[in-house]
Amino acid sequence: MLIVNKILVSACLVGRAVRYDGRAAAIDHPIIRQWQSEGRLVVVCPEVLGGLPVPRPPAQIREGTAQDVLEGKALVVNAKGEDVSPQYLGGAAAGLAAVRKHRIRVAVLKTQSPSCGPQETNHRGSGEGLMAALLRLNGVAVFGEYDIELAAKAFAGLDLEPPELPRC
Numbered sequence: 289m290l291i292v293n294k295i296l297v298s299a300c301l302v303g304r305a306v307r308y309d310g311r312a313a314a315i316d317h318p319i320i321r322q323w324q325s326e327g328r329l330v331v332v333c334p335e336v337l338g339g340l341p342v343p344r345p346p347a348q349i350r351e352g353t354a355q356d357v358l359e360g361k362a363l364v365v366n367a368k369g370e371d372v373s374p375q376y377l378g379g380a381a382a383g384l385a386a387v388r389k390h391r392i393r394v395a396v397l398k399t400q401s402p403s404c405g406p407q408e409t410n411h412r413g414s415g416e417g418l419m420a421a422l423l424r425l426n427g428v429a430v431f432g433e434y435d436i437e438l439a440a441k442a443f444a445g446l447d448l449e450p451p452e453l454p455r456c
């Protein structure tokens with residue numbers, strides 16, 4: 289059985305100052321601290337990986353969903369009116385590459401982000417981001433920073449050894 293031991297996490301959630309406004313969005317959660325101390329976190333900022341600077345104008349998905357952007361049916365446009373879809377798509381692809389490299393099945397991503405936002409954000413109700421959608425479509429369980437306990441449960445399930453079969 290494959291033992292899965294890494295978790296993808298948004299860089300701004302672990303204190304990296306990579307947000308559009310040049311700030312971080314660090315969360316102080318015991319589970320994140322534990323994963324960090326165990327070396328389980330793979331930290332990515334898809335917007336920076338896609339080539340965008342810090343700081344940068346905020347952006348949003350226009351007239352469609354993240355999946356529409358992935359399918360070329362909608363755009364990501366920044367506050368200056370520039371089409372930044374290629375950078376967002378590049379960042380999402382880089383996130384997927386990290387997932388494949390480390391065989392990751394669980395991600396904890398920043399809500400309210402056009403890149404990282406999980407599909408169902410029970411607490412804030414914003415739309416899904418591009419990387420979150422791409423990961424979800426590739427079998428990754430994506431959670432927001434308000435659902436870390438759920439992420440831990442999903443992760444623990446993946447890490448379980450198979451039960452011993454009875455001998456006969």
Ligand code: SF4
Pocket residue numbers: 298299300301306307308332333334335336398401403404
């Ligand atoms: S793209 Fe994701 S990791 Fe980067 S700043 Fe935005 S929410 Fe944080």
